[in-house]
Amino acid sequence: MxxxxxxxxxxxxxxxxxxxxxxxxxxxxxxxxxxxxxxxxxxxxxxxxxxxxxxxxxxxxxxxxxxxxxxxxxxxxxxxxxxxxxxxxxxxxxxxxxxxxxxxxxxxxxxxxxxxxxxxxxxxxxxxxxxxxxxxxxxxxxxxxxxxxxxxxxxxxxxxxPAVDLETTAAIRLEGEANKRIVCLANLRPQKNHFLLLEVALLVRQSHPDWTFHLIGKDFDDDYSFRIKAKIKALDLEQTIFLYGTQNAVQEILAQANIGILTSASEGLPVALLEYGLAKLAVVTTAVGEIPSIITEDTNGFLVLNQEATEFYEKLKQLIESTQLQNKFGLALNKTIKESYxxxxxxxxxxxxxxxxxx
Structure with a gap:
């Protein structure tokens, strides 16, 4: 053919x-x-x-x-x-x-x-x-x-x-402390609901100020992007949330993180979630689109049903405070992706x- x-x-x-x-x-x-x-x-x-x-x-x-x-x-x-x-x-x-x-x-x-x-x-x-x-x-x-x-x-x-990329450029180095990084692989679009991420980050900064959030994805320099950046500044989250724009060498970047999150209001079947699994990251994600067919609650990740900051934070907090749970979810999601996706x-x-x- x-x-x-x-x-x-x-x-x-x-x-x-x-x-x-x-x-x-x-x-x-x-x-x-x-x-x-x-x-x-x-x-x-x-x-x-x-x-x-x-x-x-x-x-x-x-x-x-x-x-x-x-x-x-x-x-x-x-x-x-x-x-x-x-x-x-x-x-x-x-x-x-x-x-x-x-x-x-x-x-x-x-x-x-x-x-x-x-x-x-x-x-x-x-x-x-x-x-x-x-x-x-x-x-x-x-x-x-x-x-x-x-x-x-x-x-x-x-x-x-997912597929391992044929990369031609070296991966960027993420800011923040090693073993205390949370990554979000999502272009800056309204459906990705980064405002929920900002609310969660504010709660994390109050309880675990040494943990940082790293946003990888295209910045369209539009009104949504402007409002995200303005709110990061208004909430004094500039040393908690870092934006990197579009990047190559995604798997090398994900290897520098411990937890992957998606705060989307809507999804089809997000490739980002599959890439988190390929990288053996523990995940917290909203239960939208086909995501609930991939993530089984308390088995290979956490699902947030109501897209509410406090619920998302409580589940993320469990991962932050347990390296054992991070490893368990990461390995289980990796197995799910390799077997079914x-x-x-x-x-x-x-x-x-x-x-x-x-x-």
Whole structure:
């Protein structure tokens, strides 16, 4: 088979990381595997394996004939049979179909606000999805939504999977004391609910002032980012919370921490949680999206049901005060990820499914 992953950028987000992960994973088991970024490059370009083909369209606007024609040339030249479109690149894939009617299309739905699907606009999807051959959903709610609301039968749930990056740059060194670091791997977006993290950090500073929080993720320099930084300053948390922006060498960074947290108001299936497991971190996370299918309370992590600072703090405090519990949760989550959220288990579902579509 000859499959191309389509993604709008290579910034360090969950959908972008999965486009790279699929491109790399397939490079060793199909005839041709490529990743095409439509609008922007980014740090995840460094994570592409040498065996994964890469192309950049430099698309300037939604309807960019030059970019679509370039994509068509790539597809024709390399005899691509299927385009695997991630998230918002669905529009580019649809436009390609108008010029390459024989191409097979699948859409990978990474929608992060899956806790608020009742507010999701269906109009665009109902218009263009009849041109697609399949949908991959990253959690069960998204699969149900595709079947019930979009009436798309060939929908499959495939969990995200982590992959060790091919890093080309050295990891940054985190601030704070060793063995007293809490990391949050999340871009600065409203759905990630960093304001809850700030409330928790304030409580931790009062009880355990030597513990620090380390925020890894893209800063969009927007109103949300401004308000986060302003509140950190207003609460005098500048020596408790450190922001690092987008970073490579994620596993090396996570190795410097003891605990991983997610304070999200909504999620699909967060790659960050899988990476915490790969790094054997103990975790505290809100119970949103597909997270409760990964974390079993008091077994491989703590779930916070009500997104309330005091509840989150109390569970985090248990981890802070018990190295034994940190180790127990870290090892148990690592086992969960390797057994149920591995590249191999994902491809066991993916390969037979796409083979049927291609044939």
């Amino acid at each position: 000859r499959i191309l992953q389509l993604i709008d950028s290579l910034e360090a987000g969950g959908a972008e990381r999965m486009a790279v992960n699929y491109g790399n994973a397939l490079a060793s088991c199909i005839d041709f595997s490529a990743v095409v970024s439509t609008r922007a490059e980014g740090p995840l370009k460094a994570a592409l394996l040498p065996t994964t083909h890469y192309f950049f369209l430099n698309k300037k606007r939604a309807l960019d004939p030059k970019a679509i024609w370039k994509l068509r040339q790539i597809v024709k030249r390399h005899k691509v049979e299927m385009v695997h479109a991630h998230s918002t690149s669905i529009v580019t894939a649809f436009l390609l179909k108008l010029f390459c009617p024989s191409i097979k299309l699948i859409w990978h739905d990474h929608y992060g606000d899956s806790n608020f699907l009742n507010k999701r606009d269906k109009g665009l999807f109902r218009m263009i999805l009849p041109f697609f051959n399949g949908i991959i959903s990253v959690n069960h709610d998204l699969k149900k939504w595709a079947i019930d609301q979009l009436h798309f039968a060939n929908t499959v749930y495939i969990p995200n999977f 591995s590249q191999e288990s994902a491809l066991d579902v993916y390969m037979p499914w796409v083979q049927k579509i291609v044939k």
